[in-house]
Amino acid sequence: MLKINRENLRTSHQLSWIMIDFLMLGLLIINLALIVWDSVYSFVAIQNVLQERLPALQAAYHPIHENFIFYDFLFVAVFLSEFFLRWGYAIKAGVYDRWYFYPFIHWYDLVGCIPVGSLRFLRILRVISIISRLQQYKIIDITDTRIYRFFNFYYEAFMEELSDRIVAKVLSGVQHEITLGSPLFEKIQNDILYPRRDMLSGWISQRVAEAAKEGYVPNRGALRNYLEERVDLALQQNVELSRLKYLPVVGTTIRETLEDAVGDIVANVIQQILEDLSSSANHEFIEDIVNAFIRGPDGPESTDTRNEALIALIIEIIEAIKGQVRVKRWREQLP
Structure with a gap:
């Protein structure tokens, strides 16, 4: 139900204009109701029904119907004066x-x-403008009414469907242009990505460190045992190494020592790599990768060879954005 904020109405500096708005709103509602009624009354069948069942009403209104333009002009005169x-x-x-x-x-x-x-029915636009003005002055609050929620829901659903289709179409066009090697790719690489290499390196470095800490540090022991088991199994299946056991006296000892040493070396190398990735020491490594991945405007790939990996990355990013655009948020609000 629509409520009037009387406190804001009392303290408003536009009180006189607000009262005129309420007066015009009332006249517009009456005028639109008369227009609708006169349109219905214009059917001969309606006139005959009224003449049979409500002859007094038909006799009283028929002169108004015949001179409706005059009575409507009275309303128009008030609206034009305002x-x-x-x-x-x-x-x-x-x-x-x-x-x-x-x-x-x-x-x-x-x-x-x-x-x-x-x-004449376009006067509903005037009603909408007055209601919008009263809403702006916080005299009324139509957002809490059921009819507003109903129309606003379908308006937002329509706008989302329309904008999603437009955005998806535009992004598909961008993907096609990038695939064909349009200047857009060079602009993305040279004007957007290349000047931001340091920022990308820092962000990727931080993300890699966080991922290594969360995935490796809690499972360090289990990972080491797994690596040693895999290395032992691989060495046991190695034909050349298995021949060492035929050496007299020391063959088996040498074979076991090599298996332990190789397993320990592999585990230590993997462990050191993951520890480096989980610390700030990975920044230079990540920076080298980013620099190799994103060439500058004067780099060798900017003249003759297109960076296919970067093109694929950009296309995948756009595809992910399109997937997010296709999500229908308005359906989540349906009961």
Whole structure:
């Protein structure tokens, strides 16, 4: 239910204009109701039904129907008077840069005043403008009404569907242009990615360190045991190493010693690599990779060879964005 904020109404500096808005709103509702009723009454069948069942009502309203343009013009005269009053105030207060801007900006107030057929129903635009103005002044709050939530939901759903299709179409066009080798790829590589190499290196370095800490440090012992078992199994299946056991006296000892040494070396190397990745020491390593991946404007790949890996990366990023765009948020609000 629509409620009026009486506190804001009482303290408003636009009280006189707000009262005029309420008066115009009431007249517009009455006028639109009469227009609808007169449109219905214009059918001969309705007139015959009223003449049979409510002859007094039909006899009282029929003269109004025959002279409806005159009665409608009375409403139009009031609406135009209010329009010129606001126009004069806008000129005096310097609301717009030019005195003749007002009728162009408030065209909807004029169009509905044309007393011709279907144009009369455009006065609903004037109702919407008044309600919007009262909402702006926080005199009323239509956002809490059921009818507003109903229309706003389908409006947002329509706009989301429309914008999603447009965005997906544009992104598909961008992917196609990048695949064909348009200047867009060079702009992305040279003007966007290359100047931000340091930022990308720092971000990737931090993400790699966090991933290594979360995945490796808690499972260090299990990972070492797994590596040693894999190395032992690989060495046992090695034909050349298995021949060492045929050496007299020391063959088996040498074979076991090599298996332990190789397993320990591999485990220590992997462990050191993961420890380096989980610390700030990985920054230079990541920076070298980024520099090799993103060539500068004068780099060798910018003249003859296209960086296919970077193209694939950009296309995958755009595809991920398209996938996110296809998510229908409005459906999540359905009961």
